[in-house]
Amino acid sequence: MTMTRMISMKLAINEAMDQEMMQDPNIIMFGQDTAGGVGTGGEVDCWGGVLGVTKGLYTKHGDRVIDAPPTEMAYVGAAVGAAACGVRTIAEVPFIDFMGVCLDQLMNQAAKIRYMFGGKAETPLVVRTMVGAGINGAAQHSQMLTSLFTHIPGLKVVCPSNAYDAKGLMIQAIRDNDPVVFCEHKNLYETECDVPEESYTLPFGKARIAREGSDVSIITYGQMVNRSIDAAKQLATKGISVEVVDLRTLSPLDIETVLASVAKTQRFVAVDEAYPRCNIATDIVAQVVPKLFGLLKGAPQVVSAPHTPVPFSPNLEALYIPSVEQICQAVERTF
CATH class of the missing domain: 3.40.50.920 (Rossmann fold)
Structure with missing residues (x-):
């Protein structure tokens, strides 16, 4: 019997990552403040990213949740390299506005690896990022740059509208063997709907x-x-x-x-x-x-x-x- 309950999109994304990390020990995560507070007595209450989407994951999964400084070029590059070596990887770039810092790693490396190696190489990478206006984040934290990444062949681009879709699409993204740019609208994080407790996927390319x-x-x-x-x-x-x-x-x-x-x-x-x-x-x-x-x-x-x-x-x-x-x-x- 499927058990559902009303939860927010933020919690649905968190639950998707948590469930996948529990069932697959080969998943790692990079991000800014994903483990904020570690080493200062704050391990139990780590910040969990800019808006707290990964909150609690360090406590459960330890060193597989890797805190990175605001150096997107470095840690997204590391995530691409890890994924190319077979480590299923999630990287959080807090705002899509900052993706320009690591665009070469995504556009010229991750997106092209499968093609340039004749289909023999894979890059199981999810880059989570926030999109959209509505929280007074100003011009550098509010853009909807989804079309920029849709334009690049080799990248898959996801943008859910509700908590149910967010969980199913996130699990699908993590299991996918190609790089996925997962766009989360910050105005939707607190919106709620019925979401199953168990793991499930929604297929890409199905409206x-x-x-x-x-x-x-x-x-x-x-x-x-x-x-x-x-x-x-x-x-x-x-x-x-x-x-x-x-x-x-x-x-x-x-x-x-x-x-x-x-x-x-x-x-x-x-x-x-x-x-x-x-x-x-x-x-x-x-x-x-x-x-x-x-x-x-x-x-x-x-x-x-x-x-x-x-x-x-x-x-x-x-x-x-x-x-x-x-x-x-x-x-x-x-x-």
Whole structure:
């Protein structure tokens, strides 16, 4: 019998890593403050990363949880090397904004090892990182750079919208033999839903229909899934039936589910919190329109953040993030 309980996305990710480390002694973890407090009498209450996602793992798994200074180039490079040598590795880069420091290790090494060695080499690496605005982290701690890593062949990119998906996708990521960039929206950490106690996986490249509808499709991921569902509820009061597709993984991308939804509704809106140029929403439009142009009843719409750094001001940041109202307006434009 499957036992579920309401837990947060933060706890679901923690539980996924804990369960995998318990069943596989070959897993190690690097990160900043993952074991913060060790050696100062704080071992029982280690900080667990910037927002405490790995809290308690050092107490359970000891020296397999490795505290690193803020030197992403060094410890992500070490994680890539360990993974290439067969050690299943998790590395936490606190904010996706800092991934530029270790981009060579990911883009030119981890992403290309399998290809350059004719499929004979593997890199079982998960790079966990936080994405998105909403906690007043300012321009250097709030970006949604998911499309940057989706652009690179050889990297798998995941961005869950809820606790259930986060646990299943994290376990799948840890077991995967290719490098995975696991993007965790910091605004979703405290959101809760029913999550099974036991271990389970969700396959990469399989989107979910978050809400059924018949008049228009919204294609999105991460935090924007919840805002799109809220928009769908508002639009239902106007007689517009909205289907919401949660991509879950950006690479591989489940374009088949997207096409099936748009073919059914014959209208669609692509929503992405990222900068508007070359983001996931524009990629969805580019992939859907050539295949379904003759079926579309209205022009596709894109909802994105402005092409500007994320503002620090709480009022401006609230305006910066795509809103339920903007999504509703985009849906109405398709009619």
